[in-house]
Amino acid sequence: MLEPSNNNELPAIPGKRYFTIGEVSELCAVKPHVLRYWEQEFPQLKPVKRRGNRRYYQRSDVLTIRQIRSLLYDQGYTIGGARQRMTEEGDDSSKPAAIQAAIRETIDDLEDVLKVLGPGG
Numbered sequence: 875m876l877e878p879s880n881n882n883e884l885p886a887i888p889g890k891r892y893f894t895i896g897e898v899s900e901l902c903a904v905k906p907h908v909l910r911y912w913e914q915e916f917p918q919l920k921p922v923k924r925r926g927n928r929r930y931y932q933r934s935d936v937l938t939i940r941q942i943r944s945l946l947y948d949q950g951y952t953i954g955g956a957r958q959r960m961t962e963e964g965d966d967s968s969k970p971a972a973i974q975a976a977i978r979e980t981i982d983d984l985e986d987v988l989k990v991l992g993p994g995g
Contacts, residue, residue: 884940892922892930902939912942915953918960937975944982 885901895906902909913919918938921929931939938960945956963974 887933887936890933892932893936895921895929895931898931898936898939901936902943904939904943909939912939916942916957916960934975937979941975941978944978948982 884903887901893901895909898904898909899906904912913921916938919935919942921931921935923929942956942960945951945959946953951959963978
């Protein structure tokens with residue numbers, strides 16, 4: 875079973891264009907009802923809705939969800955604090971949100987590597 879607080883152990887994101895809520899749930903180790911709740915709380919999270927109101931997430935959405943997950947579960951932010959942090963990061967209009975999320979994910983991964991290496995690694 876995945877350790878919920880470790881983004882490093884999340885599966886790689888496949889090279890698909892769209893993902894169902896079930897696929898995103900597995901990719902991000904977050905239950906579908908939590909994803910639906912986060913859609914209401916985070917304006918950055920807007921999956922495409924098709925017939926029957928079915929949600930289809932894009933790669934950028936998956937990266938955003940992983941960023942939200944990291945803020946809430948790893949860094950201890952509240953929903954309000956995480957929303958504010960995401961909004962602050964989103965204010966830099968020179969970088970699309972997907973790039974920001976990818977950069978944040980890379981930084982988190984590198985910080986995890988540093989923790990494994992320990993002091994003087």
